[in-house]
Amino acid sequence: MSTSEPDPRAIFGERRHLIAIAYRLLGSLSEAEDAVQEAYARWYAMPPQQQEAVESPGAWLTTVAGRICLDLLGSARVRRERYVGAWIPEPLPGRTEWSDGPVDPADRVAMDESVNMAFLVVLESMTPAERVAFVLHDVFRYPFAEIAGIVARSPAACRQLAASARRRVRAAQVPATTAATAGQAVLVRRFKEAWEARDIKALVGLLDPGATMAADGGGLVGAALRPVEGGERIAQYLIHMAAKAPGLTLLERTVNGRPGLVAQYAGTTVTVAAFHLTADRITHIWAVRNPEKLRAWNADGVDGAAL
Structure with missing residues (x-):
């Protein structure tokens, strides 16, 4: 050389x-x-x-x-x-x-x-x-x-x-990392517990009245085609989905550097949820269900990378 x-x-x-x-x-x-x-x-x-x-x-x-x-x-x-x-x-x-x-x-x-x-x-x-x-x-x-x-x-x-x-x-109004992460971890844990208890009142209390939830299934798996708007509607939707998927396990995980939730079925990640909060309420939920976007969360990985 x-x-x-x-x-x-x-x-x-x-x-x-x-x-x-x-x-x-x-x-x-x-x-x-x-x-x-x-x-x-x-x-x-x-x-x-x-x-x-x-x-x-x-x-x-x-x-x-x-x-x-x-x-x-x-x-x-x-x-x-x-x-x-x-x-x-x-x-x-x-x-x-x-x-x-x-x-x-x-x-x-x-x-x-x-x-x-x-x-x-x-x-x-x-x-x-x-x-x-x-x-x-x-x-x-x-x-x-x-x-x-x-x-x-x-x-x-x-x-x-x-x-x-x-x-x-x-x-x-994307918040600074440190402050958002500390408060978000608490809210995400309470959100998980309310979902597992099927406690719609608790879910509504954690969600901002004007909250929105978007789901990405990519046409490959079931997902709401339009954003679900309003804290009460989101809570009702989540309780409905919980009843339809009794075998799901919710895990607290880091999603894009922030506290989030992962739903697994039989050990396979089927949904990854990211959250955004304002004034101690959840204002946005992004639920990724498209399996092509979840390969990094499962054992087979992408191009041999174990993530």
Whole structure:
């Protein structure tokens, strides 16, 4: 290997960072893996002379992966218009829930406030260019001059995109991690106990009167096609579902860095629920039931990764 040839170990070491970026951009771990894999495929398809001419392979890979994600976000909007029911970002397990063995790729996604479900749902409301500009600048601290090369806009335009995205985040009132996690753990436990006791009054008391619950079955399993709105309606719906599924076991688990619940049937995870709370009441519940989004929660994993 010549002294100017990029070190393969250093190049592969960028994968952790690239997976973290791609998951936040796409809201899907499997799609993030595919995007990063494609970026590496393009790198290794270049002749050695072109690789040696790249001043920063990490920056090159980030740019290429960012462009791939930007294209995927554009096509995803079309696909999600045809999606059966609500589309919810793919939930991530916490490290304590992962099985023994390799933790790549989910270990690549740092558990901070930029992966909590409420934050990811806000990202879904952004345009593809807004999302790329905001995630790269506000989460990963990339300068707008570099982001401009990914979204094909001027640095000033990228600054405006990030500012617009920032306003969406502020409007959604996504809470800070530490305070939200402490209060959420208590509420989630009480919610679990009320569900197990089939105590509709207790459930109503834990839910904000204007709460909403969305379920993602992807047309593959049963799930409410439209969000259930109102604390009382959600409580009634949950009690109804409990009566229809007597064999379910509820477990307290970390979901995207926050306290959440996992429903298992015969040892297999069939639902992962993430929560958002305001003023000591649950305001949003996101229940992911699509089995394609739950592979990281079950023993078979994704591409051999035990999570």
